[in-house]
Amino acid sequence: MGTGALTGYIDVAQIVLYVFWGFFAALIYYLHRENKREGYPLENERSKLITVQGFPPVPKPKTFLLRDGTTFQAPNFAKPEPPYSARPTAPWLGAPIEPVGDPMKAGVGPGSYAMRADVPDLTFDGQPKIVPLRGDPDHEVASGDPDPRGKPILGADGRVGGTVVDLWVDRSEAVFRYMEVEVPVPGGTKRVLVPMNFTRVNAPGGLWDFLTGRIKDRQVKVRVKSILGSQFADVPTTKHPDRVTLLEEEKIMAYFGAGTLYATAQRQEPLI
Numbered sequence: 001m002g003t004g005a006l007t008g009y010i011d012v013a014q015i016v017l018y019v020f021w022g023f024f025a026a027l028i029y030y031l032h033r034e035n036k037r038e039g040y041p042l043e044n045e046r047s048k049l050i051t052v053q054g055f056p057p058v059p060k061p062k063t064f065l066l067r068d069g070t071t072f073q074a075p076n077f078a079k080p081e082p083p084y085s086a087r088p089t090a091p092w093l094g095a096p097i098e099p100v101g102d103p104m105k106a107g108v109g110p111g112s113y114a115m116r117a118d119v120p121d122l123t124f125d126g127q128p129k130i131v132p133l134r135g136d137p138d139h140e141v142a143s144g145d146p147d148p149r150g151k152p153i154l155g156a157d158g159r160v161g162g163t164v165v166d167l168w169v170d171r172s173e174a175v176f177r178y179m180e181v182e183v184p185v186p187g188g189t190k191r192v193l194v195p196m197n198f199t200r201v202n203a204p205g206g207l208w209d210f211l212t213g214r215i216k217d218r219q220v221k222v223r224v225k226s227i228l229g230s231q232f233a234d235v236p237t238t239k240h241p242d243r244v245t246l247l248e249e250e251k252i253m254a255y256f257g258a259g260t261l262y263a264t265a266q267r268q269e270p271l272i
Helices: 012-034 207-212 229-234 246-262
Strands: 062-065 071-074 086-088 097-099 130-132 152-154 160-170 175-185 188-195 199-202 221-224
Touching: 130 175, 160 188, 160 229, 175 229, 188 229, 188 246
Parallel strands: 152 221
Antiparallel strands: 062 071, 086 097, 130 160, 152 160, 160 175, 175 188, 199 221
């Protein structure tokens, strides 16, 4: 066999294996780079002039066409950040931060949120996705399930924070997303949304009562463990009484998330 004769020791299977290795390496590089389309470059505590992006670098901006005809570009280095109020707990770099002022509204930790679009989420046919039951006759509380409307809602301290007046349904998923609660405030009342995943609806009764539908005859109790009864008055409100935007959802969820750590001073302390 002469010099340069490769066919004597390289077969098709070996060539295919090398091609696969090359393709897989390129795929990993591409996916890792696309993963940095949002959230990068990272912030540097020493100087804003330092770019932290690692390898591979941040991809070039790409324009996405949205369903409503608008466009979105990512990465978007001019995207605004939500305001927050916090300070480092120590003078060295990387020290944890603690909220300044009212921790429930500081916008840090479990109370942080993203600046999503200030428009309602829409269904496939372009209608508002999350609406109250009073505006959607096609949905209702299932027969046999406890109906919290008209019932008081209790905070983590057992005190009444308000009264449930309606339920907001996700028409795409056919699940309840929020309870609408009327809260007493100085000079009157206001209505706020309480996320369903932060609530517990308890209807005392045995298994037989549940199976036979008698659960509605029992006393329905609605509880929220993340905030106190007095803190319902500060839940962020919506601009429209029958609509909630993506940004408003972020702020509402952030408020209840903050309560899991900041509602009381004791929650910020170690268990032991």
